Amino acid sequence: MSREDIGALGTERVRPELADLDQWSTRALVDLVTAEDAGVVAAVRAEAGRIAAVADLAVERLERGGRMIYGGAGTAGRLAVLDATELAPTYGVGPDQVVALLAGGRAAMTAAVEGAEDDTEAAVADLAALGPGPGDLVVAVTASGRTPYARALLVAARAAGAATAAVANNPDSPVAALADVAITLDTGPEIVAGSTRMKAGTSQKMLLTALSTAVMVRLGKVHGNLMVDVAATNVKLRIRAEAIVADATGAGPREVRTALDDAGGHAKTAIVALLAGVDARAATALLSGAGGRVSAAVAAAAGGRS
Structure with missing residues (x-):
């Protein structure tokens, strides 16, 4: 992907009205960030129908013994790991049902792993290690919509016959064309140009929470609104x-x-x-x-x- 291609992405654009951001007061900065985050809700809600469609795909496969497999790089991948990990204590769901693949492996949770997001061979190997098939759903999450690791996951998933879903923060993203269901969280340019850990990351966390919660409720992990599959381990x-x-x-x-x-x-x-x-x-x-x-x-x- 060329420098020009990256610069054309909505999530990478520079906002001229914030050219003096480094001169703003602390309170003004906090007000700006929280005001921008308030708009993220609308971007996620706009895709509610597609989020529900992905949830239905996941429920169908999990009920038949399949898996929901998240994958991504950087912030997107870490958020996927977080969501998958927290399903265990909350809903009694193990890695045999929901698993997350992070570019660069476990080390990438706490430190940047150089070149991990560009490593398509690693993506193919990571997914192959799980033995994916038609009974599984692979969900790739990427802010740019162009991350090579995420794209390679979807290509490999489709080759294995798995259902696929893509989550991106830019319209008309390459990953969208590789997925059965494509979700676009159009959060626009960031306050700090290109820092997609901000609005894009917030939207991805919201989406993953909505998706996995809907799936868990549909699977009977909740009775009324009580998380009845919790196990008293502490x-x-x-x-x-x-x-x-x-x-x-x-x-x-x-x-x-x-x-x-x-x-x-x-x-x-x-x-x-x-x-x-x-x-x-x-x-x-x-x-x-x-x-x-x-x-x-x-x-x-x-x-x-x-």
């Missing part, structure tokens, strides 16, 4: 799990603690056990037969007793 999560089970069942503290202990700290199993009046083993079986959905599991228990 003190904070144990307290949270107890509150979730109590809210979902109306049971008292002693009943809740006993049910959680029997369920190995898994809130969803404890909820079904209490609501259906069964032990943890039976609750687990009910959930398995109901696709992990609490309401369906409880209904099945009630139907079995009628």
Whole structure:
């Protein structure tokens, strides 16, 4: 990609009205950044339909045992890793279901890895290591829409028969042509020219949050608005799990603690056990037969007793 090509991108443009930015007061700088970020919401909401379409693709594949695979370089890749990582404690989702590929590998999470975003061979190898296929969805995230690593991921994903989605912050991006669903978060030029960790990064975080939350809710990882697939693996999560089970069942503290202990700290199993009046083993079986959905599991228990 030439210097001229990069300079023509909306995310790279220089804003003449900010030519004296280095002379602004601290308060003026903070006001400017927060005011600009407020406009990011509209850019993300404008793509709500396409975000939902990607979520539906993910749900279809995850329900059949497939995976959602994020990929990107720099800020975009780090945000993808963050979102994938946080799904484990929140929704009980492991790397066998949602995984993120970052150009440059783990080292790139905390330090710049020179040339990583241009390494197309690494992108192909990183994806190949996961053995992608038609049951998977690959989501490439890139501010410019031209990042070689992201483009190579999509090409390799399509060759493997996987579904594909692209996220970019510039209209008519090259990655859009490589994806089944293309999302454009048109956030425009940054306050600091080319610093796409700013508005572009904020929009990518918002999109990933909306996408993964929609997917998790659709998969039955939420009952009502409670994150019932949380596992009580530390003190904070144990307290949270107890509150979730109590809210979902109306049971008292002693009943809740006993049910959680029997369920190995898994809130969803404890909820079904209490609501259906069964032990943890039976609750687990009910959930398995109901696709992990609490309401369906409880209904099945009630139907079995009628």
